[in-house]
Structures are given as C-alpha cells and as structure tokens.
Amino acid sequence: MTRVWQWNRPVTVREVLEDLQRERSIAYTTVMTVMDNLHQKGWVRREVAGRAYRYTAVSTRAAYAAALMNEAWSKSDNPAAALVAFFGMMSTDQRAALEDAVRMVRGDRPEVVPEESPLESTQSTAEGLPEAGTEETPEETQEEPVQEVPEEGPQEVAEGADSDPGAGR
Numbered sequence: 001m002t003r004v005w006q007w008n009r010p011v012t013v014r015e016v017l018e019d020l021q022r023e024r025s026i027a028y029t030t031v032m033t034v035m036d037n038l039h040q041k042g043w044v045r046r047e048v049a050g051r052a053y054r055y056t057a058v059s060t061r062a063a064y065a066a067a068l069m070n071e072a073w074s075k076s077d078n079p080a081a082a083l084v085a086f087f088g089m090m091s092t093d094q095r096a097a098l099e100d101a102v103r104m105v106r107g108d109r110p111e112v113v114p115e116e117s118p119l120e121s122t123q124s125t126a127e128g129l130p131e132a133g134t135e136e137t138p139e140e141t142q143e144e145p146v147q148e149v150p151e152e153g154p155q156e157v158a159e160g161a162d163s164d165p166g167a168g169r
Helices: 002-007 013-020 028-040 061-074 079-089 092-106 118-127
Strands: 044-049 052-057
Touching: 002 013, 002 052, 013 028, 013 052, 028 044, 028 052, 061 079
Parallel strands: none
Antiparallel strands: 044 052
C-alpha cells in the first residue's frame, strides 16, 4: 500500500516488485498475492491493462490508519485504558494535532472568554459540574456523534521468509 499511496497513480505488480527489489529480494508471486489480498479486502481496485492489472488505492493513507486504530481500539477489553495508554505515547505535537482533530469533528470554534473576577470564575466553574453522586446520561450530553470507520478494514498479510513488515503496505 505504501507504494500505491506514494505514487498516487495506478500501478502494476511488476512496478511494485521492481521498486521493492531495490531494497531486498522478493518474489513476484509474493507481491502479486499481497496485491490480490488488498483487492479482495477492498483497499485497492484493479483494472485490466493488457496482460496485467493496474491497482489503485480506494482510500487515503489517513483512512487506512484510522481503520487500523479503530480496529485495535474496538478489540480492547478496556477501550478507555487503551486510549489513555495511546495518548500517553503521543508527542506534544501529536496531542496538539489530536486536539485540533477533535475540535474539527465537533465543529468547535475558538472561544473568546471574557475576563471574570476570581469569584465569578469559581461560581461559573461549579455551576457547570454535575452534583456529587449524579452521573450524566448520554442523552444529557451535548456532544455530536463521531463518524465511525467501517469495521471491515485491512488485515495484515502473513509475512513469509521473503517479506518485510511495512514494505508492501
């Protein structure tokens, strides 16, 4: 997939093979199998070009990454803990990008907050909190739903002796 995204044009198995062989030895049939698997899973479309197929990416690299993250997160027995651990691994720049993305999904705009006296600030903060012992139900929250990434996504192709993790993705 990496080659298909990098080139951003229809590619043949032979082109991918020749590019990969600059880095390491790999069999034509291995590349052909991976490309066929990607086609069967819906990540690339193919069209006949002479005696070969030309493969084109169906989605962006960002959508692919999102599907992988969603798959991993949804399979966790404790999704909240998995997210906390994931956020803990992020750099400051990655966290800032995440915050920007959340704002975009929610449709938030930068807020201009008027200056308040310390007393007003304390009162307004306390007013917005639920009373002790009560919990907000999902119906009470004002958050907009996040669009879900389809569960059907790319599966990792079993790596053979002549394959390299990440080389064909």
